[in-house]
Amino acid sequence: MRRDALTLFRETFGVAPAVGGSAPGRVNLIGEHTDYNGGPVLPMAIGQRTTVMAAPGEIGILEVISTRDGVRRRVEYAREPGEGTTAFLVGVVRALDRRRIGLPAGARLAIASDVPVGAGLASSAALTVSAARALAALAGHALAAKEAARVGYEAEHDHVGVRCGTMDQTIAALGRNGHALLLESASGATRQIPFTGTLLLVDTGVRHDLAHSAFNTRRAECEAAVARLRDVHPGLRWLAMWPAGEMSRLARLLPAPLRARAQHVVGETARTRAASRLLERGRLTQFGRLMYESHESCRRLYECSAPELDLVVQAAKRAGALGARMTGAGWGGAALVLIRPADAAGIGAAIERAFERRFGRKPAVTPLRGGGGARVEKVGGTSR
Ligand code: GLA
Numbered sequence: 001m002r003r004d005a006l007t008l009f010r011e012t013f014g015v016a017p018a019v020g021g022s023a024p025g026r027v028n029l030i031g032e033h034t035d036y037n038g039g040p041v042l043p044m045a046i047g048q049r050t051t052v053m054a055a056p057g058e059i060g061i062l063e064v065i066s067t068r069d070g071v072r073r074r075v076e077y078a079r080e081p082g083e084g085t086t087a088f089l090v091g092v093v094r095a096l097d098r099r100r101i102g103l104p105a106g107a108r109l110a111i112a113s114d115v116p117v118g119a120g121l122a123s124s125a126a127l128t129v130s131a132a133r134a135l136a137a138l139a140g141h142a143l144a145a146k147e148a149a150r151v152g153y154e155a156e157h158d159h160v161g162v163r164c165g166t167m168d169q170t171i172a173a174l175g176r177n178g179h180a181l182l183l184e185s186a187s188g189a190t191r192q193i194p195f196t197g198t199l200l201l202v203d204t205g206v207r208h209d210l211a212h213s214a215f216n217t218r219r220a221e222c223e224a225a226v227a228r229l230r231d232v233h234p235g236l237r238w239l240a241m242w243p244a245g246e247m248s249r250l251a252r253l254l255p256a257p258l259r260a261r262a263q264h265v266v267g268e269t270a271r272t273r274a275a276s277r278l279l280e281r282g283r284l285t286q287f288g289r290l291m292y293e294s295h296e297s298c299r300r301l302y303e304c305s306a307p308e309l310d311l312v313v314q315a316a317k318r319a320g321a322l323g324a325r326m327t328g329a330g331w332g333g334a335a336l337v338l339i340r341p342a343d344a345a346g347i348g349a350a351i352e353r354a355f356e357r358r359f360g361r362k363p364a365v366t367p368l369r370g371g372g373g374a375r376v377e378k379v380g381g382t383s384r
Contacts, residue, residue: 001112002377004067005051009110012065012072017053017110020377021133023126023172024049025115027201027327027336027368029180029279030294031272033302035165037222038186038238039269042276043167044195045175047369050113050126051377052134056105062089066111077106081159085111088124091155092131099151101139109134118207120328124160125168128152129374137376146188148374149173162212163219175373182276186238193276197284197322198341199368200348204308205361206332215329218304222265225258244270257303264301268294288323288338295325295335304330308359312337315354319347336368 002022009017024045031041057063064086065072075086082090093103109131115123132151136143143151152169156162170183170190179192208214226239232253236242242250244266251259275290295313299305309326312335316324323338339347348365355363 001049001051001114004112005053005110008065008067008112009053012110013108017379018055019134019137020051020053020379021130022049022051022377023129023374024175024371025121025123025126026168026171030275030291032268032298034240034265034268034272035167035185036219037240037265039240040182040184040272041167042180042182042272043171044180045171045371045373047371048115050115050130052130053110054134054138055108057108058106061106063108064089087160088128088155089131091159092128092135092151094159095151095154096135101136101141103139107135107138119203120333122168124156125152125172128155129169129172133374133376145173163216173374177370177372193279196282197338200337200339201334201366201368202312202337202351203334203364205363206306206308208332214331221258221261225254225262228254239265240269242266260301264297267297285322291323291325291338298326298330306332309335311355311358312351315351316347319350321347
């Protein structure tokens with residue numbers, strides 16, 4: 001991706017870039033829809049990345065080109081909010097500006113990415129965090145990893161208006177190869193946990209435009225649940241703080257569908273903490289069981305799965321996978337399958353067959369490649 005971004009920059013702007021930054025996509029091993037409820041998540045950076053090459057341009061202007069569509073766009077970032085990709089970038093520029101990291105002379109940007117869009121692999125966080133790295137470097141600042149994550153979050157949440165949590169930007173900034181990252185969203189505390197399992201990534205190819213609005217609806221439901229629970233528990237700040245041992249009380253206090261949403265968040269919070277302890281002890285078989293449980297909870301209680309994802313999980317289970325679940329926001333996108341290394345070909349083929357039988361086409365099944373977190377990229381000719 002680094003080479004593609006360099007080439008695109010030179011071909012578009014006729015000069016070499018001054019700085020570059022990159023950041024990975026992610027999978028989430030477990031802990032879905034818990035982050036904006038103050039709970040834990042356990043994501044892992046993947047090998048697919050977004051690279052942003054940058055150089056000074058015209059004062060007050062971002063000029064942007066991306067390998068995705070090859071269209072050159074221009075936006076006056078103090079006045080225009082931007083659209084699509086440029087909206088995320090304007091969000092980043094403004095978030096940096098609030099930190100007094102202003103661009104002295106605008107910026108020209110070339111973007112290359114192999115993180116698929118809409119697959120639940122956090123392509124937007126890869127974009128905002130890589131851009132945060134590159135644009136801060138252009139302004140002469142080395143951004144600390146957690147600050148880069150925060151800038152990415154503000155761009156997506158405050159500027160673009162997706163009411164996401166902090167998981168995607170945090171793993172994009174802090175990911176470490178061969179490790180999953182336990183993030184406790186309420187405190188922001190993080191812990192790197194070695195991941196020794198073998199995973200298949202199954203992209204169902206289902207892309208739901210509805211995902212953003214459904215996502216915001218779920219978030220509103222969770223807030224409504226907290227507001228009601230506060231009547232009996234005034235100190236309750238986050239849904240994830242509700243004790244897992246008091247599930248039946250929770251059920252009595254909430255009407256449908258808030259009840260099911262809250263049950264998912266509280267159950268998933270306990271499951272994610274248990275799963276991270278299992279991972280630390282290398283107990284992959286038990287970890288896998290919690291992945292299945294998490295999927296079931298996403299499907300039945302949070303209603304954020306899709307028939308294609310459910311079929312992948314069922315087929316994986318039948319073929320003997322240790323665990324499987326949807327990953328990311330859901331309503332389409334990709335599933336993760338945890339396997340014993342020797343089973344990769346057999347389980348992958350079984351999933352493909354079952355999927356094709358039901359949906360008349362094949363999903364993309366690939367071994368999951370891990371990756372590292374955001375970094376500054378060299379702008380010279382040699383690749384790394
Ligand atoms: C999206 C959001 C994350 C998180 C997941 C669901 O990826 O950006 O913050 O809420 O959905 O777990």
